[in-house]
Amino acid sequence: MSLLSPQLQQKLATPLKIGSVEVNSRVLQSPLSGVTDLVFRRLVRRYAPESMMYTEMVHASGMCHARELPKIMEVDPNEKPISIQLFDCRPDFLAEAAHKAVAEGADTIDINMGCPVNKITKKGGGSSLLRQPEIAEVIVQTVAQAVAVPVTVKTRIGWNEQEINILEFAQRMEDAGAQMLTLHGRTRAQGYNGTARWEWIGRVKEILSIPVIANGDIFSVEAALKCLEETGADGVMCSRGTLGYPFLVGEIDHFLKTGQKLTPPTLVERLVCAREHLQALWEYKGNRGIRQARKHMAWYSKGFPGAGELRHQLSRVETVEQGVELINQAIARVG
Ligand SMILES: Cc1cc2nc3c(=O)[nH]c(=O)nc-3n(C[C@H](O)[C@H](O)[C@H](O)COP(=O)(O)O)c2cc1C
CATH class of the missing domain: 3.20.20.70 (Aldolase class I)
Incomplete structure (x- = not known):
């Protein structure tokens, strides 16, 4: 640095x-x-x-x-x-x-x-x-x-x-x-x-x-x-x-x-943030929010084992519940 x-x-x-x-x-x-x-x-x-x-x-x-x-x-x-x-x-x-x-x-x-x-x-x-x-x-x-x-x-x-x-x-x-x-x-x-x-x-x-x-x-x-x-x-x-x-x-x-570097968020913290982002988009924009959330979820799902599979699944979510469930499972796997 x-x-x-x-x-x-x-x-x-x-x-x-x-x-x-x-x-x-x-x-x-x-x-x-x-x-x-x-x-x-x-x-x-x-x-x-x-x-x-x-x-x-x-x-x-x-x-x-x-x-x-x-x-x-x-x-x-x-x-x-x-x-x-x-x-x-x-x-x-x-x-x-x-x-x-x-x-x-x-x-x-x-x-x-x-x-x-x-x-x-x-x-x-x-x-x-x-x-x-x-x-x-x-x-x-x-x-x-x-x-x-x-x-x-x-x-x-x-x-x-x-x-x-x-x-x-x-x-x-x-x-x-x-x-x-x-x-x-x-x-x-x-x-x-x-x-x-x-x-x-x-x-x-x-x-x-x-x-x-x-x-x-x-x-x-x-x-x-x-x-x-x-x-x-x-x-x-x-x-x-x-x-x-x-x-x-x-x-x-x-x-x-x-002059201090923050500790970067852990993978779990990043996934918790992704879940919150998804839920907030749903509350703010409804179904349009879910469609928009797909690309965000793909960006969050990077750089960890199983990220590719999660990205693939999240790119197809139709409901907020589905997305939340997928992210919860990922959190349980990596946590
Ligand atoms: C998905 C996306 C949307 C963008 N939308 C805008 C925009 O609405 N207004 C704008 O001035 N620039 C927009 N940009 C350009 C960025 O603000 C920025 O100037 C550009 O990405 C270069 O910075 P970077 O190399 O750090 O990404 C957009 C870029 C991307 C990738």
């Missing part, structure tokens, strides 16, 4: 300042579509009560046209700090959606400018905004004028290898009024493949005055430390490392605050 440099220790001892919002943690839970609903965030927050969390990305114009707020925008009344992430390419819809998000309790509004999915980029949203910096600029300006809470941007280093334009893009976002930039160190063409190129995060950090959060391949306390040292970033954001492991943000946060 590398020791923290004095400069890093000094930075970590102060709150993360996102415009007017102060956050007492330098580790953030990323927005993950289909994952970071209210149930998942509750689990993460149990171990990382002070960390910033994000909702799943919400389609701004879709939401403005709907009669009711989408369930993915729901936040707990006491859930803080929380950012609601929006995606779209139309500034007016984004501003209207941001208003609703603030009414729902958002402490910050994050604009998604990194999603690589075709369905979204074809309509001008997500990472395609990297190719339309003038629209991205108007989006940030319009939303920042529309709401009193800070507006932040989450993006990638560029569209592809030939179009890595993050240095210019990031500066434009700051000049337009963004109060924080989270940078996933991959191009859109990379998707989630290859390694995240933290060197670009370091370069962006050198030129911006707003906080820069490093994202990509933060799967452990060690990776978080290495990334913070190498990039000089103001914080790290965990993503795939939290799938089936809602302990990660808390583990990193604890280390950054105390």
Whole structure:
């Protein structure tokens, strides 16, 4: 375990300042579509009560046209700090959606400018905004004028290898009024493949005055430390490392605050967490929750004898009782 440099220790001892919002943690839970609903965030927050969390990305114009707020925008009344992430390419819809998000309790509004999915980029949203910096600029300006809470941007280093334009893009976002930039160190063409190129995060950090959060391949306390040292970033954001492991943000946060590594959860504790996750999804979303729980259960069922078989069985559960029974049997076997 590398020791923290004095400069890093000094930075970590102060709150993360996102415009007017102060956050007492330098580790953030990323927005993950289909994952970071209210149930998942509750689990993460149990171990990382002070960390910033994000909702799943919400389609701004879709939401403005709907009669009711989408369930993915729901936040707990006491859930803080929380950012609601929006995606779209139309500034007016984004501003209207941001208003609703603030009414729902958002402490910050994050604009998604990194999603690589075709369905979204074809309509001008997500990472395609990297190719339309003038629209991205108007989006940030319009939303920042529309709401009193800070507006932040989450993006990638560029569209592809030939179009890595993050240095210019990031500066434009700051000049337009963004109060924080989270940078996933991959191009859109990379998707989630290859390694995240933290060197670009370091370069962006050198030129911006707003906080820069490093994202990509933060799967452990060690990776978080290495990334913070190498990039000089103001914080790290965990993503795939939290799938089936809602302990990660808390583990990193604890280390950054105390210099002590927490004992990792035992296999039984992980399975108990999986069971609670399943039951909570059922209570919150009913049968749809059970269908969504299947992928979570597959992520929890990794790295122990019999995990493959359990994963297979859990991927077919139809009822909460079935799932709970399978997990109870697994706990009895490994406990
Ligand atoms: C299942 C899944 C869903 C995601 N959903 C979102 C999303 O809604 N908004 C967003 O900005 N990024 C989303 N991302 C991207 C992650 O937040 C993150 O930027 C990316 O996974 C890189 O970090 P990692 O290498 O630590 O996983 C998603 C990624 C995955 C794997």
